[in-house]
Amino acid sequence: MHGEVDHGFVQRGAERVELHCEAVLKLADGRSFDARVRNISTSGMRLFCRDLLPIGGDARVAIANGGEHPIQIVWQLGVSAGIEFTPHLTWRSVVALLAESEEQERLNRRVA
Secondary structure, three states: OOOOEEOOEEOOOOOOEEEEEEEEEEEOOOOEEEEEEEEEOOOEEEEEOOOOOOOOOEEEEEEOOOEEEEEEEEEEEOOEEEEEEOOOOOHHHHHHHHHHHHHHHHHHHHHO
16 A cells, blocks of 8 residues: 555555455454455555554454455544555455455345
């Protein structure tokens, strides 16, 4: 999620794709925060979280049906936050998360 700043906007190095699913941020001290993922790339993701997060803190993110990944919390503005995967994911991993999310949405529609 690191990039050069141009007119106040950070230029990201990795392409992002929409992903809408639940996630839990787990800090080393045992605290956890519920969040909603908005988009993802190989380098990180943007999510919504109502709680104040510790910027720069190392943590793990548990993505619905996508396992846990080590992260660093990079920024937060209101309820929007950015995290960086440490290490970055492969596109294969991102595609698997997208497929899992789409399958979960199909199952949810059948139940509703």
